[in-house]
Amino acid sequence: MLITRGLAGLLLACWALGCSALEAVDDSGDAVSLPSPPQRIVSLAPHITELLYSLQLGDRIVGASAYSDYPPAARSLPRVGSHDRVDVERILALRPDLVVAWRSGNGPQTIARLRALGLTVFVLESASLTAVPDVLERLGQLTGRDSLAAGEARVYRERLADLTRRYGTRQTIRVFYQVWNQPLMTLASDQYVTDAIERCGGINIFADLPGKTATVSEEAVIERQPELIVAADGDADEMVFARWRALGATPAVDYDQLVLLPPDTLVRPTLRLVDGLHHLCEAIEGARQAIHESGDSST
Template identity: 30%
Template sequence: MKFITLLVTLLVFSGSSYAEQNKETTKESANDKNKPTIIALAPHIVEMLYDVGAGEQIIGTTSFADYPEQAKKIPRIGNYVRLQLERVIELQPDLIIAWKSGNPSDDLARLEQLGFNIIYSQPHSFEDIASEVRRFAKITGHAAQGETVATKFEQTLVKIKQQYQNKTEITGFYELWSRPLTTVAKGSWPQQFLNICKVKNPFHHVITPYPQISIEQVLPASVELIIQPLSVNQKEREAFNWQDWSIIPAVANKQILQPNADAMHRMTIRSLTALKDLCAEIDKTRSFLRQKHS
């Protein structure tokens, strides 16, 4: 009799547990159905969506969206030059998140005409990243995680700024591209890295954000540091051969940094790690110069 009573109790408990688990599973499935499917039209948008927990909702993206690793499995529906409109129509996303200045405007206009829901991403600063993280999290059903990620990002940014705000400024050249030789100025995305890490950019006041220059314009600046970001996605790129110009102090002293261009140039949470690493490397150059001149 005791055995029967125990068996009944276990069955009731087991049934109750199964019902609760099934209830939770059903609830999660319902929540998943309410979360929109997304086409993300830039690598930085894909990264942000994964950061807030919405990566699995992405059903299409563009070339070079390769981070995190899972992003490589997302179907490609175009690049920054042209989108495959028929694929977008076939996929029928609930939401398209586009890069305002990095996607073909005529294709986006056509998709809007077809009735697709498009929102735009256009971060210009680190502060904008936090704002976009919150916005993307909210519209994709991950508001709580987005708030956590954005808040941590903002707190870390404040700490980095405080750490370097009183550092001695050193003169640096930022090589964005080699052929033609291209650098950065005010209004460019990388300029904020230089501002925070306390690097004086001799081309800061040029009107265009990404000016093309000649080596003859670099020589008078007595550059103490050269920052030459490189990307695995630019295998055909030939970096500028600074070794031919030993007259430049940075070359003579072997003070050339080659950070990860993808981490630096994509407007994502990861760019803050790139900022922290860059500032630390620049600080080593600062210490080297201090010792050299003492």
């Protein structure tokens, strides 16, 4: 971690006065310190913006990346580029005392450049359902929101455990999760939504493929006989499933188990993930009742 001379001086003065700095370890393994709660924060990813609002820090965000649209107040924040193309000059002009970055989205070069310019950068990476409350707690430690973060994290963990306990051991449903229509894309093994499907008593039919996403063919989907087809798209409607209805030949179509999930709740690693998990579990349970509990043993 690079610390500017000014920040080092403030830390020394704080130590001399008997106060303690705020500190947390980020997902790059660096211990990041601040002499006092940050007053000017820049967020470099939409889910980070949302996490900051969860800690009631919205009034301290002076810049955010594109697509930071939740809660609605985030839509009016000044933009500092997109996750993969950061406007460094704009960030410097905003004079942040903390920049919160997304490790895999922003990339190591961008993060290193910001630190080289003397900015305090806290790097986050929520790669699993269970990582979200941990990330929130560490962000709370660094921003002086420890108690609030601990409370929100506890509620999240309780809901996650409850949903897993309620649905995880029920009869398995084969699920096709459609990420994109053209080209046809789905989720692969290295994706926390695959874990979410399993927690609901389902199985991602393409969990054997490597990586986070995969391009697949219609024939491959039909061959694996999904019992539920889901999609999550804010601009989509039932037309997203038109191709499957036309093709038929799957239990999902035979039993009309094609479900649009609320957008963003499952694809952004925030506290709303458990809301998305709840909707997913309900969709899987609906397919379970429609197919297996109908007495059809052919699937």
